[in-house]
Amino acid sequence: MADNPFGRVITAMVTPMHDDGAIDYDGLQHLAVHLADRGHDGLLVNGTTGESATTTDDEDYACVAAVVEAVGDRVAVMAGCGTNDTEHSMRAAEEMADRGADSLLVVTPYYNKPTQDGIVEHFRMIAEAGDLPVMAYDIPGRTGTALATDTIRRLSEIPGVRAVKDAKGDLFESSRLMAETDLLWYSGDDVLNLVHLAMGATGIVSVVGHVAGTDYRAMIEAVDAGDLARAREIHTRLIPAVDAIMHTSQGAIQVKAALKDLGVIGSDRLRMPLMQGPPAHREKLRAGLAAAGLA
Numbered sequence: 114m115a116d117n118p119f120g121r122v123i124t125a126m127v128t129p130m131h132d133d134g135a136i137d138y139d140g141l142q143h144l145a146v147h148l149a150d151r152g153h154d155g156l157l158v159n160g161t162t163g164e165s166a167t168t169t170d171d172e173d174y175a176c177v178a179a180v181v182e183a184v185g186d187r188v189a190v191m192a193g194c195g196t197n198d199t200e201h202s203m204r205a206a207e208e209m210a211d212r213g214a215d216s217l218l219v220v221t222p223y224y225n226k227p228t229q230d231g232i233v234e235h236f237r238m239i240a241e242a243g244d245l246p247v248m249a250y251d252i253p254g255r256t257g258t259a260l261a262t263d264t265i266r267r268l269s270e271i272p273g274v275r276a277v278k279d280a281k282g283d284l285f286e287s288s289r290l291m292a293e294t295d296l297l298w299y300s301g302d303d304v305l306n307l308v309h310l311a312m313g314a315t316g317i318v319s320v321v322g323h324v325a326g327t328d329y330r331a332m333i334e335a336v337d338a339g340d341l342a343r344a345r346e347i348h349t350r351l352i353p354a355v356d357a358i359m360h361t362s363q364g365a366i367q368v369k370a371a372l373k374d375l376g377v378i379g380s381d382r383l384r385m386p387l388m389q390g391p392p393a394h395r396e397k398l399r400a401g402l403a404a405a406g407l408a
Contacts, residue, residue: 120155
């Protein structure tokens, strides 16, 4: 994957935990193998869905090492290392590289609302520190700061910044930047996967991929072949599952519940402030998976 160090079907992995809240590293490796067997050629460790806000640095590094050990010879392993502290992120990038990560996901700095110039330098410094390909994560709904169109153009000029995970929802901007830059473009919102792919995106970084990896692989292959009718058929069938996972409470919550129900992980434990929802959420999840043919 010399031209694409990330893969095309990537799931932002949950971090399995024991009932006491400790990370289940055996469960993490089992999940990684499960996903690698089901359509994935890339996995993201320590992303938002992996509860990176409440895991420690040492846990993050151990998770990357565990996934690399389990499937590093089969899929590209991307490690989330972005925070709102540039020096912290630089250290994390170096550690992730040492643990065998193939690439890095770096989110726009959150909460402290830097200037666009500061954002560009943030990405530049992390890319240089890790010396790995970087995917920039644009998700203003969580960070409070969007990557401006001109900022993304500037990021494309940084040698280490190779891709964008787009969860901004500005489809015209996405199509324009795909045309203007050589950045690899990824849908970062399962609701818009088909739209992004049809506009020319390279692939997806998914939450629903935990249960629909083979379907998303088939969707990408259909788009590549010009068979939009087949791609729409897959998209339409998956709507109940996407809705149940992404629109009920929070992605990590619902996916852990789904994976436990399916017997892939042993516990649906999360770290506070995330917690499992009421029975109605589980009922909607089960109904959505069944309607999508994923139960």
